[in-house]
Structures are given as structure tokens and as C-alpha cells.
Amino acid sequence: MSHYSPLIEELIDALRVLQGVGRKSAQRMAFNLLQHKREGALALSAALEKAVGHIGHCQHCRCLTEQAVCHLCASEKRDKTTLCVVESPADVIAFEQAGGYNGQYFVLMGHLSPIDGIGPEDIGIDRLIERAQSLQISELILATNPTVEGEATAYYITEQLRQMGVKVSRIAHGVPLGGELEYVDSGTLAHALSGRRVVE
Amino acid sequence: MSHYSPLIEELIDALRVLQGVGRKSAQRMAFNLLQHKREGALALSAALEKAVGHIGHCQHCRCLTEQAVCHLCASEKRDKTTLCVVESPADVIAFEQAGGYNGQYFVLMGHLSPIDGIGPEDIGIDRLIERAQSLQISELILATNPTVEGEATAYYITEQLRQMGVKVSRIAHGVPLGGELEYVDSGTLAHALSGRRVVE
Ligand SMILES: [Zn+2]
Ligand SMILES: [Zn+2]
Numbered sequence: 427m428s429h430y431s432p433l434i435e436e437l438i439d440a441l442r443v444l445q446g447v448g449r450k451s452a453q454r455m456a457f458n459l460l461q462h463k464r465e466g467a468l469a470l471s472a473a474l475e476k477a478v479g480h481i482g483h484c485q486h487c488r489c490l491t492e493q494a495v496c497h498l499c500a501s502e503k504r505d506k507t508t509l510c511v512v513e514s515p516a517d518v519i520a521f522e523q524a525g526g527y528n529g530q531y532f533v534l535m536g537h538l539s540p541i542d543g544i545g546p547e548d549i550g551i552d553r554l555i556e557r558a559q560s561l562q563i564s565e566l567i568l569a570t571n572p573t574v575e576g577e578a579t580a581y582y583i584t585e586q587l588r589q590m591g592v593k594v595s596r597i598a599h600g601v602p603l604g605g606e607l608e609y610v611d612s613g614t615l616a617h618a619l620s621g622r623r624v625v626e
Numbered sequence: 627m628s629h630y631s632p633l634i635e636e637l638i639d640a641l642r643v644l645q646g647v648g649r650k651s652a653q654r655m656a657f658n659l660l661q662h663k664r665e666g667a668l669a670l671s672a673a674l675e676k677a678v679g680h681i682g683h684c685q686h687c688r689c690l691t692e693q694a695v696c697h698l699c700a701s702e703k704r705d706k707t708t709l710c711v712v713e714s715p716a717d718v719i720a721f722e723q724a725g726g727y728n729g730q731y732f733v734l735m736g737h738l739s740p741i742d743g744i745g746p747e748d749i750g751i752d753r754l755i756e757r758a759q760s761l762q763i764s765e766l767i768l769a770t771n772p773t774v775e776g777e778a779t780a781y782y783i784t785e786q787l788r789q790m791g792v793k794v795s796r797i798a799h800g801v802p803l804g805g806e807l808e809y810v811d812s813g814t815l816a817h818a819l820s821g822r823r824v825v826e
Contacts, residue, residue: 429722431691433677440673443666444644445658446651456677457716458645460690461735464678466643471674473640474659474667477633481660490660491631516657522629535661 434460486557488533488550489515498522498531505529509558510567511583513537513576517569529567532557537575538582549579551586558592568596572617634660686757688733688750689715698722698731705729709758710767711783713737713776717769729767732757737775738782749779751786758792768796772817 428435434456441452459467483489484496491497498504498518508529512518518531534549546552558566566587570576584594600618601610610618628635634656641652659667683689684696691697698704698718708729712718718731734749746752758766766787770776784794800818801810810818 429719431681431693431696433673433681433692434690437673437677440666440670441644443659443663443670444641444655446654451646453716453719454646455644457690457714459643459674460677460681461714463643466640467674467678470640470643471671471678473633473637474671474674477637477656477660478664478667478671481631481633490634490657492633493631496631514657514661516653519629519653 483535484533487518487531488535488553489518489531503528506561507564508567509561509563509565510569511554511580512569513571513579521569530557530561530563534570534579537570537573537579539575546582551583554583555586555590558587558590563592565593565595568594572599683735684733687718687731688735688753689718689731703728706761707764708767709761709763709765710769711754711780712769713771713779721769730757730761730763734770734779737770737773737779739775746782751783754783755786755790758787758790763792765793765795768794772799 430438437456437459438449438452441447441455442449444452447455480492481490482492484491484493484499486495486499489496489498493500505528508527509532510521510527510529511532511534512521513534513536515533515535518533521527521531532550532554534554536544536549538544538546538549566583568580568583570580570583580596587594598621599614600621601607601614607615630638637656637659638649638652641647641655642649647655680692681690682692684691684693684699686695686699689696689698693700705728708727709732710721710727710729711732711734712721713734713736715733715735718733721727721731732750732754734754736744736749738744738746738749766783768780768783770780770783780796787794798821799814800821801807801814807815
């Protein structure tokens with residue numbers, strides 16, 4: 427039996443939809459909101475409703491936005507000849523925060539995963555090809571995650587795009603800058619070793 | 627400059643009202659909701675609005691509830707002669723989950739803190755005295771936290787209630803059951819030592 431009143435129980439339950447929030451944290455959040463942050467709770471309620479109601483996918487890059495075309499795709503200042511393929515909208519943000527890239531993006535919103543029934547059409551490969559063609563890109567940069575699924579997805583896209591005569595590149599993987607070798611996992615280290623380059 | 631669309635930015639910002647959620651987690655939560663859990667997000671929005679709109683304080687114990695009198699205060703099965711004073715609604719839940727107590731509660735919704743301008747009226751001491759009188763309790767159990775503020779609050783309440791001739795007790799503090807001595811902090815250990823009892 428629950429020790430909470432029905433509405434508190436409902437709130438605790440609803441909070442668990444949030445990533446990383448278990449029952450204990452949800453309880454703490456619920457009490458904290460009701461005791462000290464009622465206005466903030468109402469603002470969050472409104473923001474959730476508005477976001478779900480209005481945010482969809484950019485028709486060019488598939489990232490999340492409330493506009494038909496996101497501000498990155500709409501920008502006149504960005505290079506239209508390179509297209510960087512990432513798995514999630516958060517990856518776009520990571521690149522933008524890092525700086526140094528000024529081209530277009532395409533967000534797969536996932537990766538190929540035959541086990542989960544996620545095929546090429548689910549991650550928008552046809553739209554990626556359309557986009558690459560309509561932009562007449564000179565280079566496609568693969569920035570899927572260095573996981574088994576990410577690599578398989580990168581391989582699949584490479585096969586498709588090569589047929590179109592597009593240059594395809596993969597971002598470098600290896601020891602992170604500032605990382606100490608002894609703390610780097612062995613898979614990364616092996617990858618960094620096999621990907622070594624001659625110093626000229 | 628933000629790399630998010632205005633509505634996503636607003637959602638990330640709003641999520642930070644939740645206890646323990648920083649900007650990074652809020653970003654992850656926002657993307658996760660919009661990509662995979664839109665129905666859950668709407669349910670959370672509704673639960674927040676309903677909770678803020680309907681949940682207030684029990685008129686007897688001050689705990690959070692959407693009823694005028696909470697189910698614990700309304701229960702005919704609970705002992706009316708003991709009153710346990712706690713700082714927060716979560717403490718009531720902790721006692722109920724632990725079991726072994728079947729009396730009444732009073733929730734201070736905080737503790738005395740002269741520095742923050744929180745005095746006796748803010749934590750409902752007048753209502754606590756009224757409640758103790760109307761129930762004609764035989765014992766008041768102090769279960770405020772073993773912190774400086776919790777102890778000061780317990781001391782203040784003791785002074786008030788003793789004048790009324792009510793027996794006042796404080797829950798025991800010491801080494802937790804199952805806790806290994808070497809991992810217990812020294813304050814707790816000193817407290818456990820000074821609170822030792824003769825084995826009979
Ligand atoms: Zn876009
Ligand atoms: Zn009550």
C-alpha cells in the first residue's frame with residue numbers, strides 16, 4: 427500500500443518518465459516541488475505541454491525544432507557542401523559547442539539495429555540521400571558513435587553514398603586530448619594504435 | 627548563444643526546477659522526452675498541474691495531501707495519545723515504511739533557522755501546541771533531524787511542551803543497525819558512546 431495521497435503518488439509516478447530518475451529521486455523531487463517550488467512546477471508543466479505540442483523534426487536535417495526548417499539549416503552563413511551525419515540531436519549540440527564545423531547536419535535519430543527492427547528507412551537513409559543530392563555535397567562526414575551499431579550504420583551509409591560518387595569520411599577516434607594513456611580503455615587504445623599516422 | 631530552438635531551451639530551463647537536475651541532465655531529459663516519451667511528457671505535465679492545483683496541507687498534521695485531513699489523521703485505527711514531530715512529509719513516509727509507530731504526526735515543514743528568518747510561527751509551533759492540547763496526548767516524540775537546526779528545534783519544542791505537562795521524548799541516535807563501526811562518522815560514534823545504556 428502506498429503511503430502517499432493519490433495525487434502525490436500520481437506525480438511521483440509521472441516524474442519517473444524522466445531519464446535517470448528512479449522512485450527515490452522522484453519522491454524527493456515531488457516533495458521539493460510541492461513544498462518550495464510550486465511556480466516552477468507550473469512552468470515545467472506548461473513547458474512540457476508546449477514542447478510536445480509544437481516541437482517536431484526539421485524537414486532538412488531531422489533534428490528537433492518547432493520550425494519547419496531549423497536555424498542551422500536555414501542559416502545563409504553555413505557551408506552547403508559538407509554534410510555531417512550524427513545519431514542524435516544532442517550530437518549536433520556537441521559539435522556546435524566544440525566549434526570548428528560550419529557545414530550541414532543530418533540527424534539519424536538512432537542507428538541501424540536489426541535486432542530491434544530498426545532498418546534504413548527508420549533512420550531516414552532515403553532522406554539522407556535526397557538531402558545529399560539536393561545539396562550537391564562534396565563530402566559527407568560520418569560522426570555516428572564508435573559502437574558496434576554506430577560503426578555498422580556508418581558502413582551502410584558509406585556503401586550507399588559511394589555509389590553516388592560522394593567522398594565519405596569518418597571522424598577520428600582515439601585517445602582523448604588531455605587523457606592519460608593509463609586511464610584509457612584498451613579498445614580505444616588499440617584503435618588509436620591501429621589508426622596511427624606517420625609524423626612528417 | 628544557445629544552440630537550441632527557443633521551445634527546447636525553455637523546456638531545458640524548466641526541467642532545472644527539479645531537485646538534483648543540472649543543465650547537462652536537463653538537456654538529456656529534454657531530448658529523451660521529445661524523441662521517445664511524448665506521451666509520458668504530457669502525463670507529467672498534467673500531473674504537475676493537478677498536484678499544484680489540489681495538494682495543500684492537512685489541517686491537523688500539516689503534511690501534504692489533497693484532502694482537508696490526510697488519511698493518517700483521519701484513520702480511526704491509529705493511537706491518538708502520541709504525537710511524533712518531524713521536519714518534512716518525507717519523514718512521515720520513512721516512519722510509515724519502517725513500521726512500528728501507530729500514533730499521530732505533526733510536520734513542521736522545516737526547522738527553526740534564525741539566520742534564514744524562520745521562527746516558531748513559520749514551522750507552526752502554535753498549531754502543534756493546539757493539536758497536542760486537543761488530542762490530550764500523553765507523549766510527544768521529537769524526530770527532528772540530528773543536525774544543529776533540528777536539535778535547536780527539538781529543544782525549543784521541549785521547552786514549550788513541558789510547560790503543558792506533556793512527556794517529551796527524543797528518538798535515539800547512534801550507530802545504524804548493520805553499520806560497521808569503522809565506517810560510522812566520528813560525530814555519530816561519539817553520540818552513540820555518550821548515549822550508552824547499562825546492559826541489565
Ligand atoms: Zn535542420
Ligand atoms: Zn494529517
